[in-house]
Amino acid sequence: MAAVEVHNGYKYYGSKKNPKIVLNQLNMNVMRGSIYGLLGASGCGKTTLLSCIVGQRRLNGGEVSVLGIKPGEPGSGVPGSRVGFMPQEIALVEEMTVKETVFYFGRIYGLTDEKIREKFKLLKELLQLPPARQMVKQCSGGQQRRLSFACAMIHDPELLILDEPTVGLDPMLREKIWDFLVETTRNSKLAVIITTHYIEEANQANCIGLMRNGVLLAEDTPTNIMIKFGTQSIEDAFLLLSQRQGNEDELQQILDHSKTQALPAAILPPEVIDVHEPTNDEKPPIPYEEPATENRKKVFFTTKGRIKALMTKNFVQLFRQPSGIIFMLLFPIIQLSCFYLAIGKTPKNMELGIYSGEIGNYSECFDPSLRTTEYYFDNDTCIFNKLSCRYIQELGDDIAIRKYYASEAAAFEEAKRATTVGYIYFSQNFSSSLHALMDDGRYASDGAVENAELTIHIDMTDQQVAYFMQRKLRDKFADFMDGVVKDCNLSSAFVKLPVQFQDPIYGSADIEFQQYCAPGVVMTMVFFLATLMTAAVFISERMDGIWDRTLLAGVSANEMLWAHLLTQLIIMALQSLEVIMYIGIVFDTYNKGDTTTLIGLLTLTAFCGMLFGLFISVFCKSHTEANFVATGAFYPMIILCGLLWPLESMPRFLQDVVMVLPFTIPSISARNVIEKGWSITNEKVYNGFLVMAGWTIIFFVLCLIGIRRKA
Numbered sequence: 001m002a003a004v005e006v007h008n009g010y011k012y013y014g015s016k017k018n019p020k021i022v023l024n025q026l027n028m029n030v031m032r033g034s035i036y037g038l039l040g041a042s043g044c045g046k047t048t049l050l051s052c053i054v055g056q057r058r059l060n061g062g063e064v065s066v067l068g069i070k071p072g073e074p075g076s077g078v079p080g081s082r083v084g085f086m087p088q089e090i091a092l093v094e095e096m097t098v099k100e101t102v103f104y105f106g107r108i109y110g111l112t113d114e115k116i117r118e119k120f121k122l123l124k125e126l127l128q129l130p131p132a133r134q135m136v137k138q139c140s141g142g143q144q145r146r147l148s149f150a151c152a153m154i155h156d157p158e159l160l161i162l163d164e165p166t167v168g169l170d171p172m173l174r175e176k177i178w179d180f181l182v183e184t185t186r187n188s189k190l191a192v193i194i195t196t197h198y199i200e201e202a203n204q205a206n207c208i209g210l211m212r213n214g215v216l217l218a219e220d221t222p223t224n225i226m227i228k229f230g231t232q233s234i235e236d237a238f239l240l241l242s243q244r245q246g247n248e249d250e251l252q253q254i255l256d257h258s259k260t261q262a263l264p265a266a267i268l269p270p271e272v273i274d275v276h277e278p279t280n281d282e283k284p285p286i287p288y289e290e291p292a293t294e295n296r297k298k299v300f301f302t303t304k305g306r307i308k309a310l311m312t313k314n315f316v317q318l319f320r321q322p323s324g325i326i327f328m329l330l331f332p333i334i335q336l337s338c339f340y341l342a343i344g345k346t347p348k349n350m351e352l353g354i355y356s357g358e359i360g361n362y363s364e365c366f367d368p369s370l371r372t373t374e375y376y377f378d379n380d381t382c383i384f385n386k387l388s389c390r391y392i393q394e395l396g397d398d399i400a401i402r403k404y405y406a407s408e409a410a411a412f413e414e415a416k417r418a419t420t421v422g423y424i425y426f427s428q429n430f431s432s433s434l435h436a437l438m439d440d441g442r443y444a445s446d447g448a449v450e451n452a453e454l455t456i457h458i459d460m461t462d463q464q465v466a467y468f469m470q471r472k473l474r475d476k477f478a479d480f481m482d483g484v485v486k487d488c489n490l491s492s493a494f495v496k497l498p499v500q501f502q503d504p505i506y507g508s509a510d511i512e513f514q515q516y517c518a519p520g521v522v523m524t525m526v527f528f529l530a531t532l533m534t535a536a537v538f539i540s541e542r543m544d545g546i547w548d549r550t551l552l553a554g555v556s557a558n559e560m561l562w563a564h565l566l567t568q569l570i571i572m573a574l575q576s577l578e579v580i581m582y583i584g585i586v587f588d589t590y591n592k593g594d595t596t597t598l599i600g601l602l603t604l605t606a607f608c609g610m611l612f613g614l615f616i617s618v619f620c621k622s623h624t625e626a627n628f629v630a631t632g633a634f635y636p637m638i639i640l641c642g643l644l645w646p647l648e649s650m651p652r653f654l655q656d657v658v659m660v661l662p663f664t665i666p667s668i669s670a671r672n673v674i675e676k677g678w679s680i681t682n683e684k685v686y687n688g689f690l691v692m693a694g695w696t697i698i699f700f701v702l703c704l705i706g707i708r709r710k711a
């Protein structure tokens, strides 16, 4: 009975209009309880054929029947537990140990741990597997191949497909594996399809298929093949076939001639007498059989068990990689520390020049006996003396380190050279002019008004520093004047601007830029960390063949997706908790609202970032492409979300557009929780959750569509 039948198999890559035909009306038969050696030059379509047999790819024409059913039918077990597949690449998780790898495959095939243990013991001995605790990445190429072989065998499949299984193995082990396959197929219904570059190995197969340009040119027992081509070995037959590739007629003659030569049954080894003789004639459609009850049991094992196995693999993969831990737990700490230490703090250690025309020696200003104001009660007069010293004292070194100059020209020179951020100039008559201004009021001379002014020259190239200096120097002047008028028995109102800023409605009067942008920074950080991590994990899995191999073990794309989502959700929740605790404890960041709401919003943000990463990985072929997309998306999202500059300054149309971006409304929501203490029931808080949830759903649906299309 046939385990695999391919009838007029036709497959092409590329477009329908310009197809690259890889399988061309190919016919193939693999009997149960036999080994089928598939031989052919590199690129002739062997892997494509195998992938169509296991249901990884679909034929564009013709039919495939595997174990009596069409691959990919729901509940068929193909791909899945009825088939064991060892791909050409290793396709194992490098961070797992040998034992974990075997258990991982055993569990996704639905075996009990007891059964896996039993099989592992057997395979370990047979295949001389490396020590159970050795990591896959520490195994040699040959050891990895043997382990990969063990994983394909762990669940006693009915059909075993091995793509170059013996590459890199020593001759003794190759022989042992072949002996095992011969023995097993002889005593069971196991069918094996094997491709190999060691052509002579195929002597031990019950049937050999010689493939060329997508067509099976010969399919017969090794002995018959040698007779057909008149050679002493399969290798010679294969060589002959390859040499005549260009000469279709000659080749066809050989094949036609060989068909007429019936081989006496006595020549054939007893086990291969019933090998099916293929023809390229039309055949009736292949009838599909129901899988045996025993197999059905195998097919319907729980999704829960698979998701658990997949999640365990994901955690092991992440936590065993130093870069994974650094990325997940240390990066947020490093990035937040950078942000809190570098952004929004008061500028320090700048130098500010001072020139006062009324002071000969600046040390006079620090003489404790210096009195800058003298008030006489009897005639209610106030005398000023070296008031610039008083301002200099008021200034202190907190705002900037004071540097004194003997001339204005010297102060200007230094500011020009950008050694100082600017300088303050007091006129020679500063104190007397200020006195005149206070005494004479609107009758004061223009000269007195001018000389009573504090003249400040600032380098405006660094806007933040300049604004900071302007604000601080003005504040200090207000304090200075307040002291002076009080000394002179006058009301402070006399020198104050008639503008009063009362206690703020929300926030504090001296709210810093850091507090304003912290919610946006934290959100964008967790979002993009999740994006990069997910994209990297998924692309690596796909490139290493782990993704395909897991799908071929019967795990659905949905199960893979859910396992990843659940793993990441746990990681993201931990990361959000870590972030909030770190900024709360180490940087003393206050939160007037509910911390759980913030953790919830942050976790949702990270989850959304993860789906964005998944979305990128589904549509990008390489890490480089994924990095380009992630980096390309990063700057527009950050710049447009109002994190660096108020949204109100954008053109009206842009304001409307950016409102739907993932960070704009959510970071306002986070700020509303932190600064205003609003709860999730407030529209301006739950809006952020809605926007983030909306993006999460959009990315999820796009990923699902992409993954299903690829699966």
Ligand SMILES: Nc1ncnc2c1ncn2[C@@H]1O[C@H](COP(=O)(O)OP(=O)(O)OP(=O)(O)O)[C@@H](O)[C@H]1O
Residues within 6 Å of the ligand: 013, 014, 020, 022, 040, 041, 042, 043, 044, 045, 046, 047, 048, 049, 088
């Ligand atoms: N995804 C794809 N898109 C386009 N062409 C492809 C794709 N996969 C394979 N091919 C092409 O199809 C042809 C058959 O490839 P396939 O991998 O099936 O050959 P093979 O016989 O297994 O080769 P090898 O022995 O080197 O593994 C090759 O020319 C290959 O370049």
